[in-house]
Amino acid sequence: MITLALSKGRIFDDTQPLLQRMGVTVLDDPDTSRKLILATNRPDVRVVLVRATDVPTYVQYGGADLGVVGLDTLVEHRAEWSQGTAGGAAGNLLQPLDLKLARCRVSVAVRSDFDYAAAARRGARLKVATKYVAIAREFFAAKGMHVDLIKLYGSMELAPLTGLADAIVDLVSTGNTLKANGLVEVERIMDISARLVVNPAALKLKRETLRPLMDDFARAVQAQG
Ligand code: PRT
Ligand code: MG
Numbered sequence: 001m002i003t004l005a006l007s008k009g010r011i012f013d014d015t016q017p018l019l020q021r022m023g024v025t026v027l028d029d030p031d032t033s034r035k036l037i038l039a040t041n042r043p044d045v046r047v048v049l050v051r052a053t054d055v056p057t058y059v060q061y062g063g064a065d066l067g068v069v070g071l072d073t074l075v076e077h078r079a080e081w082s083q084g085t086a087g088g089a090a091g092n093l094l095q096p097l098d099l100k101l102a103r104c105r106v107s108v109a110v111r112s113d114f115d116y117a118a119a120a121r122r123g124a125r126l127k128v129a130t131k132y133v134a135i136a137r138e139f140f141a142a143k144g145m146h147v148d149l150i151k152l153y154g155s156m157e158l159a160p161l162t163g164l165a166d167a168i169v170d171l172v173s174t175g176n177t178l179k180a181n182g183l184v185e186v187e188r189i190m191d192i193s194a195r196l197v198v199n200p201a202a203l204k205l206k207r208e209t210l211r212p213l214m215d216d217f218a219r220a221v222q223a224q225g
Contacts, residue, residue, distance in 0.1 A: 002045045002209055005059055005067030007052035011194060014101040015068050021223055022216040044209055053077070056197060060093050065202040065210055068099060071192045072106055072132060072171060079134030094203065096214060097196040099221055104173040106135055108187035111160045116167065116186040120145060129159035130169035139169070139189045157181040 006012045008030050019026065025041040030049055038047040050058050055069040056077040069077075074095065108128075110116045119126060120143075129150040130136045140147045150165055157177060159165040171192065172178060172185055196217055203210055 002066070002206065002213060003064040004045065004047050005050050005055045005064035006047055007055055007069075008049050009052075010102050011052060011055075011068050011070070012049070014194065015099070018099065018101065018217065018220045018224065021220040022213075024216075045213070056093060059197050059199050062199050062201060064199070065206060066196060066198045066214070068194050069197055070102055070104075070194055071190070072104075072135070074195055074197065075190075076132055076134050079138075092200060094198040094200050095195050096198055097217055097221065099194045099196055099217070100224065102192075102194040104171045104192045106132060106169060106189040106192060107172045107185045108139075108167055108169055108189065109157075109160075109172070109178050109183045109185050110167045112182050112184045114160070114166060119166070126167055127165040128167045128169060129156055129165035131156065132169050135189060136169040139187075157183060 006015055012030055016026070023042075024045055026038050026047055027040060028035050028038040030038065036049050038049065040046060048058070048064055050064075052070065052073055053076075055064075055067040056074055058064040059067040074093075108116070123146070125146045125148065127150060128136055128140070128147045129152050131152055131154070133149050133151050136147070136149055150159070152159065156168040156170040158181075159168050160183060161181060167186075168183070169189065175185065178185060196214070198210070198214065
């Protein structure tokens with residue numbers, strides 16, 4: 001049995017056309033079913049639904065053989081892991097494939113009335129709220145900017161509006177959310193897309209079924225253009 005970890009919402013939805021092209025159909029609808037383990041039309045392939053931030057953990061520990069996760073989440077996971085805060089000992093993650101879906105970017109945004117460029121020139125110490133502490137730390141360190149990072153788990157856009165922070169580091173895709181909240185994008189940190197991650201031990205033990213499935217993913221990505 002091959003277990004594929006997906007998160008509900010964007011990642012699950014965007015992965016479906018890819019799976020369809022591979023001839024894999026998920027038989028339950030995660031929006032109406034309460035099941036966390038979903039069968040597919042292939043008796044040897046099943047899907048498990050986990051939180052987006054838990055996908056790397058599931059795959060790393062072998063709770064799933066492979067998974068789909070945003071590069072943002074993967075980079076943060078790796079940083080926590082190397083700092084030893086993710087706990088435990090498990091195999092590494094193979095990241096064999098850019099699935100080119102759920103695309104967005106990690107950016108710095110501020111209130112439209114905040115002069116970010118001037119603050120940066122002055123060497124002002126900025127308060128930055130984000131879910132992406134590792135990505136933000138690395139980015140501002142490379143720029144030589146001093147920042148106080150404030151970890152949030154959601155609704156980052158609210159932080160500059162309430163005075164919690166001067167800036168946020170968050171995902172942007174259309175930019176509509178920033179606009180609706182009177183924020184502007186001032187720096188683009190990295191481009192993001194979903195990645196297929198694989199458990200290396202599973203690749204050894206289940207090579208005969210897992211390798212062809214990975215090849216199917218690669219072909220489906222190429223076909224999607
Ligand atoms: O929701 P939960 O806390 O369970 O987890 P999650 O928020 O990590 O999951 P989810 O499903 O929201 O996102 C999963 C992955 O989708 C992310 O890790 C990204 O790799 C990818 N992705 C692609 C996005 C977006 N685009 C995106 N636009 N994830 C989130 N957004 C949010 C963004 O945070 C902001 O609030 O959408 C808003 C901005 O969108 P625009 O179009 O208004 O700019
Ligand atoms: Mg979300």
